[in-house]
Amino acid sequence: xAQESPTFSPLYRQIKSLILQALEAGEWRPGQAIPSEQELAxxxxxxxxxxxxxxxxxxxxNLLVRKQGKGTFVASHSDPRAMFRFLRLVPDDDSIPQxxxxxxxxxxxxxxxxxxxxLAIEPGxxxxxxxxxxxxxxxxVVVDEIxxxxxxxxxxxxxxxxxxxxxxxxLFESRFGLRMIRADEKIRAVAADKATAEILEVPEATxxxxxxxxxxxxxxxxxxxxxxxxxxxxxxxxxxLN
Amino acid sequence: xAQESPTFSPLYRQIKSLILQALEAGEWRPGQAIPSEQELAxxxxxxxxxxxxxxxxxxxxNLLVRKQGKGTFVASHSDPRAMFRFLRLVPDDDSIPQxxxxxxxxxxxxxxxxxxxxLAIEPGxxxxxxxxxxxxxxxxVVVDEIxxxxxxxxxxxxxxxxxxxxxxxxLFESRFGLRMIRADEKIRAVAADKATAEILEVPEATxxxxxxxxxxxxxxxxxxxxxxxxxxxxxxxxxxLN
DNA sequence: AAGTGGTCTAGACCACGTC
DNA sequence: ACGTGGTCTAGACCACTTT
Numbered sequence: 226x227a228q229e230s231p232t233f234s235p236l237y238r239q240i241k242s243l244i245l246q247a248l249e250a251g252e253w254r255p256g257q258a259i260p261s262e263q264e265l266a267x268x269x270x271x272x273x274x275x276x277x278x279x280x281x282x283x284x285x286x287n288l289l290v291r292k293q294g295k296g297t298f299v300a301s302h303s304d305p306r307a308m309f310r311f312l313r314l315v316p317d318d319d320s321i322p323q324x325x326x327x328x329x330x331x332x333x334x335x336x337x338x339x340x341x342x343x344l345a346i347e348p349g350x351x352x353x354x355x356x357x358x359x360x361x362x363x364x365x366v367v368v369d370e371i372x373x374x375x376x377x378x379x380x381x382x383x384x385x386x387x388x389x390x391x392x393x394x395x396l397f398e399s400r401f402g403l404r405m406i407r408a409d410e411k412i413r414a415v416a417a418d419k420a421t422a423e424i425l426e427v428p429e430a431t432x433x434x435x436x437x438x439x440x441x442x443x444x445x446x447x448x449x450x451x452x453x454x455x456x457x458x459x460x461x462x463x464x465x466l467n
Numbered sequence: 468x469a470q471e472s473p474t475f476s477p478l479y480r481q482i483k484s485l486i487l488q489a490l491e492a493g494e495w496r497p498g499q500a501i502p503s504e505q506e507l508a509x510x511x512x513x514x515x516x517x518x519x520x521x522x523x524x525x526x527x528x529n530l531l532v533r534k535q536g537k538g539t540f541v542a543s544h545s546d547p548r549a550m551f552r553f554l555r556l557v558p559d560d561d562s563i564p565q566x567x568x569x570x571x572x573x574x575x576x577x578x579x580x581x582x583x584x585x586l587a588i589e590p591g592x593x594x595x596x597x598x599x600x601x602x603x604x605x606x607x608v609v610v611d612e613i614x615x616x617x618x619x620x621x622x623x624x625x626x627x628x629x630x631x632x633x634x635x636x637x638l639f640e641s642r643f644g645l646r647m648i649r650a651d652e653k654i655r656a657v658a659a660d661k662a663t664a665e666i667l668e669v670p671e672a673t674x675x676x677x678x679x680x681x682x683x684x685x686x687x688x689x690x691x692x693x694x695x696x697x698x699x700x701x702x703x704x705x706x707x708l709n
Numbered sequence: 710a711a712g713t714g715g716t717c718t719a720g721a722c723c724a725c726g727t728c
Numbered sequence: 729a730c731g732t733g734g735t736c737t738a739g740a741c742c743a744c745t746t747t
Contacts, residue, residue, distance in 0.1 A: 457656050461653040537727085
């Protein structure tokens with residue numbers, strides 16, 4: 226075969242792309258099983274081992290979840306194990322906190338310069354803005370301000386948010402068919418402004434972690450811009466470096 | 468069926484353990500090539516594919532680095548690509564900063580309660596404490612206080628630190644034969660004390676990122692405890708969530 | 710018993726770097 | 729030309745789950 230290097234892509238990566246396409250197209254829903262490796266091998270006319278390698282990579286990227294004896298499943302934020310994958314705040318005593326999300330506000334707006342750039346939408350395009358408080362048991366720990374593309378999130382209201390008893394991302398997934406794949410965070414230390422200090426029940430100017438997150442769905446498409454202010458007096462942001 | 472699962476470990480993991488042992492024993496030094504997959508297969512009496520899978524995992528864990536056509540190499544902090552793997556501070560304009568490490572102090576001490584617990588050594592055992600300033604070009608950005616087990620770091624002096632023109636971890640590797648594998652960080656927001664504020668050339672009480680890091684070598688052995696205070700006025704701590 | 714993912718093997722060939 | 733890692737295949741068998 227004439228295999229020119231510049232465009233060379235191994236078979237298993239092409240298969241991976243095809244599976245990814247099917248995922249994007251919603252051929253299989255989050256939480257559901259995808260076809261067996263053998264079926265996919267037949268469908269794509271490759272050996273089972275090649276499909277396996279494609280799925281291996283996707284499992285490593287948290288797109289799929291393998292379960293021996295049962296099958297391979299589309300990863301879901303409704304799965305308890307992946308529920309708070311993106312929340313890295315931990316109590317000082319390393320206990321597992323009981324989280325409670327309290328939506329404060331939810332309103333429509335138009336994308337400004339920064340929001341349009343980050344969310345890759347037209348300036349002036351409709352967006353939704355959500356403010357919410359996160360509590361660990363009874364202690365307030367995070368205030369989030371969340372910017373979402375209005376086109377996708379039509380029908381998002383404070384009532385919808387308040388009636389949802391699980392994580393935001395599982396709501397986005399179930400209600401808006403939007404699966405969050407990965408995120409980029411920029412972390413800084415800032416002083417609490419008056420309004421935030423009141424909500425978090427601390428003095429003004431208390432040092433807070435500012436966590437600015439851009440979240441992406443399939444195809445590296447940005448679909449959420451969020452800024453969280455984390456109280457770190459009795460909690461810490463945990464990060465593992467490999 | 469006879470269910471022997473409790474102790475079941477696939478062959479490739481046993482091979483992985485054996486390679487790990489050889490690494491710990493220093494059979495191959497950082498930066499050097501390990502034997503070819505075929506040689507290892509013969510040595511351990513398994514197929515090349517099984518060795519391959521073992522190495523795959525170790526490459527994913529940044530213990531080994533594969534180079535097509537050349538061989539597989541022991542990962543090293545002297546490798547420019549891995550040099551600043553653990554430093555996540557980035558300028559706001561996303562440029563690649565020119566880093567400069569300025570050792571400030573280096574003295575002997577005895578492990579207190581906390582240091583002995585974290586470094587898993589006896590209370591009162593000798594430790595080394597290093598303070599250093601990190602600059603990006605001419606801007607001071609981080610003050611670090613670093614606690615090291617004295618037994619391993621005999622011969623570490625301010626002069627040694629000052630004469631080293633590369634990263635600390637590459638010094639530890641070259642001079643003390645200690646390779647840092649992974650680290651855990653606890654991040655908080657704090658207010659700058661007077662001394663730190665002066666060194667970082669900012670007003671007292673400026674919000675800073677407190678980054679407390681425990682670094683581990685082979686076998687999950689803790690060998691460094693470090694607290695860094697990061698100035699995040701023109702820089703941010705970058706984290707990718709998957 | 711049947712179906713799924715997980716392991717292990719053996720062999721062929723490709724892409725890359727070096728001699 | 730040769731040795732290295734990288735890909736692909738085919739088949740056998742193991743471990744886990746469900747029927």
